[in-house]
Structure formats: structure tokens, C-alpha cells
Amino acid sequence: MGRSASHPRRASIRLFLLSEYPISREGLRLLFASESGFRVVGSAPDWADAARGRRSDVVLADVSQAGAADRGALRRLIILCAPARVIMLTSTLDHSHIFEALRLGVRGIVDRRVTAQLLFKSVRAVAAGEYWVERNIIADLTQRLHAEASPAADLPRQRRFGLTDRELHIVSLLIVGYGNKAIAVKCGIRERTVKQHLTNMFEKVGVSSRLELALFALHERLVVADDLGRPASMAAR
Structure with a gap:
């Protein structure tokens, strides 16, 4: 009788929960306990205790409107x-x-009103190294990314991370x-060639999504304002 092949068990995503409300922490703990692939390793009521979450994969922070607007507090949270x-x-x-939180290093923004399955999906995505934001704000984020691009005079392009001129041009179009x-169409190449360029860029700079690539390009000052054309939403006007 043959022995069935064994498969390595995938490690659970380790979660740390931050919320000032005990009922929120307990509710989230029970929710993730009901789904395979997650393990809550701790929780805390205060951001000052966030350092306890360092040994987790993902810290899920229940953030108030005021907390999200506190740039200094968010920066400390990311560092801790x-x-x-x-x-x-x-x-x-x-x-x-939302834009400022992403710039500071937050990897996901999730509305409290989402379904449990969507929350699970967002945590899995962030644990895998991706960013997570709602689709309805992507267009606004690209406009803000465009506005954040540096003037050409400010940028000595010394670090290109191996990106070619063509790839930098594609990034500039992606951002807007x-x-x-x-x-x-803009570059005069095939769509599948664009996809291949994006895949190559993901590998070169260590990202896994278009949004992550755009944020990386601006953070590393790879793209300047002079590179950027009009946003696609304006092109048809």
C-alpha cells in the first residue's frame, strides 16, 4: 500500500492586535481564530506597547480619525x-x-465595515509584501503621487536600481x-511588452504591485515632475 505524499504545512501569519477597546481586541482575536492560517500572538491597548508586535508578521492597528491624522504618532508606530x-x-x-499613512510606511488601509473575508484577504496580501488600499481611492492616490513628484532641479539621478530609461518612462506614466x-500606445510598444517591463521592474526593486512601484519610485526620487505627462483622466479632455 503506497504512502500518501506529505506536503509541508504553510506557517500561519502571526498577528498582533492594537486597539484601545477591549471588545475590539477580543472580537478580532476570535475572528482570526476562526480562520485557518492565522495566529494572534498578542494584543495591546496602547500604541506605546506596539514594540511588542515586532515578532509578528502583521500588526493590525485599530486607528481613530484623530490617530490617523497624527503624523508623528504614525511614524512612531511604524518604527516601533x-x-x-x-x-x-x-x-x-x-x-x-491615507496618502500620508502610506508614505510613512503603513502597508494597508482597511475600512472597519469590510467583511471578514476581505479583512483576511488584506492581511494575507500585506503579509506577502503587498500594499492594500480600496480600489475607489486608487485614482486619487495617483493624482497625489503626481503632485508629489520632485522638480527636476532637485534630483541628481544617482540611484536608478538598474532601471532603464524605458522603464523609468513607464513608471512616470504609471504614476499619473x-x-x-x-x-x-504612449510608448509605441505592445501591451504584453509593458507587462514584461513591469515584471522586470518588480524584480529589480523588490516590489509586487503597481501601487508599491509608484510609491517606491517617488520615495527613492526616481521620477521627477518634468517626466510626468498629464494624468490619464485628463488626456481625453
């Missing part, structure tokens, strides 16, 4: 939790607060909201 990745669980935020098809 590192190398764990932080997801903000919050009510509807002003898009400027062009999709793959529009980028292909």
Missing part, C-alpha cells in the same frame, strides 16, 4: 513595529490622511494613472 508590517483598521479617512494599454 518594524519589521512587522502595519495595517490600519479605521473608519472612512480623508484621502490625504495610465493603464497598460494606454502606456503601450
Whole structure:
């Protein structure tokens, strides 16, 4: 009688919960305990205790509107939790607060009103190294990314991370909201070639999504304002 092949068991995602409300911490603990692939390793009521979450993979922080607007507090939270990745669980935020949180290092923004399955999906994505934001704010984020690009005079392009001129051009189009098809038309190449360039760039700079690539490019000052054309949403006007 043959022996069935054994498969290595995937390690559970280690979660640390931050919330000032005991009922929120307990509710989240029970929720993740009901789903395979997660293990809550601790919780705390105060951001000052966030350092306890360092040994987790993801810190799920229940953040108030005021907390999300406190830039200094968010920065301290990211530093205290590192190398764990932080997801903000919050009510509807002003898009400027979302953009600033992502710039500071928050890896996910999740509305408290989402379903359990969507919350699980967001945690898995962030644990895998991706960013997580709601689709309805992507367009606004690309506009803000465009506005944040540095003037050409400020940027001596010394660190290119192996990116070619073509790839830098594609990043600049990505930032202002062009999709793959529009980028292909703009560059005079095939859409599948654009996809291959994106895959190559993901590997070169160590990211896994278009949003992450755009944020990385601006953080590392790879793209300057002079590189950017009009946003795709304005091109048809």
C-alpha cells in the first residue's frame, strides 16, 4: 500500500492586535481564530506597547480619525513595529490622511465595515509584501503621487536600481494613472511588452504591485515632475 505524499504545512501569519477597546481586541482575536492560517500572538491597548508586535508578521492597528491624522504618532508606530508590517483598521479617512499613512510606511488601509473575508484577504496580501488600499481611492492616490513628484532641479539621478530609461518612462506614466494599454500606445510598444517591463521592474526593486512601484519610485526620487505627462483622466479632455 503506497504512502500518501506529505506536503509541508504553510506557517500561519502571526498577528498582533492594537486597539484601545477591549471588545475590539477580543472580537478580532476570535475572528482570526476562526480562520485557518492565522495566529494572534498578542494584543495591546496602547500604541506605546506596539514594540511588542515586532515578532509578528502583521500588526493590525485599530486607528481613530484623530490617530490617523497624527503624523508623528504614525511614524512612531511604524518604527516601533518594524519589521512587522502595519495595517490600519479605521473608519472612512480623508484621502490625504491615507496618502500620508502610506508614505510613512503603513502597508494597508482597511475600512472597519469590510467583511471578514476581505479583512483576511488584506492581511494575507500585506503579509506577502503587498500594499492594500480600496480600489475607489486608487485614482486619487495617483493624482497625489503626481503632485508629489520632485522638480527636476532637485534630483541628481544617482540611484536608478538598474532601471532603464524605458522603464523609468513607464513608471512616470504609471504614476499619473495610465493603464497598460494606454502606456503601450504612449510608448509605441505592445501591451504584453509593458507587462514584461513591469515584471522586470518588480524584480529589480523588490516590489509586487503597481501601487508599491509608484510609491517606491517617488520615495527613492526616481521620477521627477518634468517626466510626468498629464494624468490619464485628463488626456481625453
